[in-house]
Amino acid sequence: MAAPSPSPFLDPGTHATANNVGILQLRRDHLIPAVLSPTADAHYAEGKVENTRFGSFPHSTLVGQPWGTQVLASVVDTGSRGKSKKRKRDSHDDAGEEEAEPVKQEEAEPVKQEEAEVVKQDMVVKAAAASSGFAHLLPPTPETWTLSLPHRTQVVYTPDYSYILQRLRARPGDHIIEAGAGSGSFTHAAARAVYNDCPGPQDTGAASNGDEGTAAGMSKKRKANMRAGRVYSFEYHEPRANQLQAEIKHHRLEPLVTVTHRDVYNHGFCLDDGGIGPDADCIFLDLPAPWHALKHLTRSPPSLAALQSVAFPDPALAPDTHSFRSPLNPRNAVRICTFSPCIEQVTKTVSALRSLGWLEISMVEIAAKRLDVRRERVGLQEEGLRGGNAHPANVQEAVQRLRDVEGRAAVFHSMQKEKQEEVMRKAEARKRGEAVNGHGEGGQEKKKVKMEGVPPTKHDRRAQTARELESRTLFNEGRLVHRTEPELKTHTSYLVFAVLPREWTQDDEDRARKRRRRWL
Structure with missing residues (x-):
């Protein structure tokens, strides 16, 4: 069984391929995403077409082009738009002497799926280049997707999420919790940051070919035992969560991203599949009230005093001491970032972080300008x-x-x-009855001499x-x-960072002492 092709956001290749995402750049900040489909379309004879102010671009002229190619606009027959094949057939039949009898569905000869696809592709008319208009074909990346995605909410732009991922120390193989997915800008950037092309320890077929003793077998076995990077995205608004899930599926990022519709204020971040949880190393909260969700981001059940200090939204849904499951990685320190537009939100978030044991709390404001x-x-x-x-x-x-x-x-x-x-x-000469001639050679020579200087x-x-x-x-x-640009291209927000160290027990202290004695 062939392995599934990687996401174009992770490995776009060198050329644009069918049924993959491509980005059309019309101007510096004007980009259009499109799932390239060169097959026939019900509206245009040239197939699926992207109509822009700079011209029309059929997908058949985009598929197979190297990334970065300047694609010329095409002449598209817009007169056939909206006319179905049945209407065209009826119009041709009306022009004849008699109307043909429609074929019943039962009498129609069945056509195989492969033959139908061939017929459908043969119906695409080759597009002719227009006299003006062009666009550049770019590969899909988190940066180009941020500039071209459909805005369902305010998005996290590239200057913000690049700094956030750097401060969170997101590395390949890490697990990231994202609450407040919105339009999915940070989701795509986080998926690229944690991607390490590892199947995970559950897939043991990588080193089961009898070559465990070789170097290649050991590398395959080590790769199979490594933890695969994951992004756990939570969204409260169900239509937005469903739309983001559809985009993740179209972009083939499902092995990396898990989208969940949930109210994280009251129900936390642990998954409902019976596992131990996201086992997160990094956390990003883009919520109106992030301090309400911090009660679930602890290594042990928070005390009653801590819950009262952070004003838990529904005390009846407070974490149970006996059934509490932590969504954090118990082996490493966990880093968090909250994204808030108001300083009042920052003060409440910082107070909640201090009550729940988070350390190294700091706030950053990013104001990016282009040069x-x-x-x-x-x-x-x-x-x-x-x-x-x-x-x-x-x-x-x-x-x-x-x-x-x-x-x-x-x-x-x-x-x-x-x-x-x-x-x-000349007028006076005519009055005296004298003959009037033109400028003569002397007049032309005088004019020429005067124009030289x-x-x-x-x-x-x-x-x-x-x-x-x-x-x-x-x-x-x-x-x-x-x-510098006169205005900012991003919305101003405050980023709060903090670190939650791993729990240090007496057994950990004893092991550390033994290790130190061994080195001494």
Whole structure:
């Protein structure tokens, strides 16, 4: 049996493939996700199509393209949209002499599934490239998914979750609890952080081929005994939980992510499958009142005083001392992060963490801005060039441009005056009855001499700049400048971090003393 293909978020490969997720980048911050399906579509003859303001992109032109390819828009027949095959068939039958009798379902010859798929694919019309419009085809990553996902709630952006995962020390093989999944931005980032491609200790077939004594067999056995990374995501809103579960299934992240619809304030984080729980190493709470959920994140049942200090929402559902199960990893220290937009939430969360034994409590606010680093070319020689600022770079250039404008204006007015005087002379000559001739050779020569000293026109300046462009190195000209964005692209929130050390018993102390004596 062949192993299932990995998620495109973990191993996208080198090319876009059918029935996988692809990201269309239209602009820097405008991305569109799509599950690529090159088969026929009921609306378009070209198959499934992504319609954007920059053109139409049939999926048949995207499948098989290397990631990062600039894909040209296509000419799509939008006139056939919404017309089913039955309507088209009826319209053709009406044009004939007599209408054909419809075939009954019982009399129709059965068609195999494979043949139906072939017929369906043959019906796709090859799309023709449009005269303008393009997009870039990108592989799916947590970063591109955050910018393109459908917003069901406010999302955790890349500057926030990258810092959160670093402070939580999320590593491959860890288990992460996420409460308040929302749109799934942090879920995808956490799944990539803990992924280690290990089947887990329950799969013992990796080293059962009789090669336990070899190095390859030992590595397979060690890999099979390693713990696989997991993300346990909890969401209170059932429609959002179901939609996130569908997205996780489409992205083939089900082996890594478990989505559960639950009120974690009252019912905790332990799973209902009878196991020991998530066995979590890291915790991320994106909840309105995270201090209500902290009672379940302890290694032992919290005392009555601790429950009263954190205002448990429903005392009747308080953790039972006899049936209490901890969702935390008992072998390692556990780190937590809460995501709160108000400082009042932070104060209540910090008070609850202190009451329940969490240590190293700190708060961080992330205010991320992008830096636009580029070379700034300023000067009149940049006129007509893309990326340049065609303004005077100094006073000398400004004065010279004013002199050129005034010089051309003076020549223009003098020529207008001479023309007017010539007209007056001709008029007087006609009154006297004299013959009137044109400018003659002397007049043309005089005009040519006068135009030689005139400053160049705008058209002449641009033509001169285009000729000089062949010998210029624009990438190395100008000043290297950087500017920050005027506004933040993320919402401001407060991140509270804390550490819960592992329980230290007398047996652990005795083992540590013996180990120290052995080393001494």
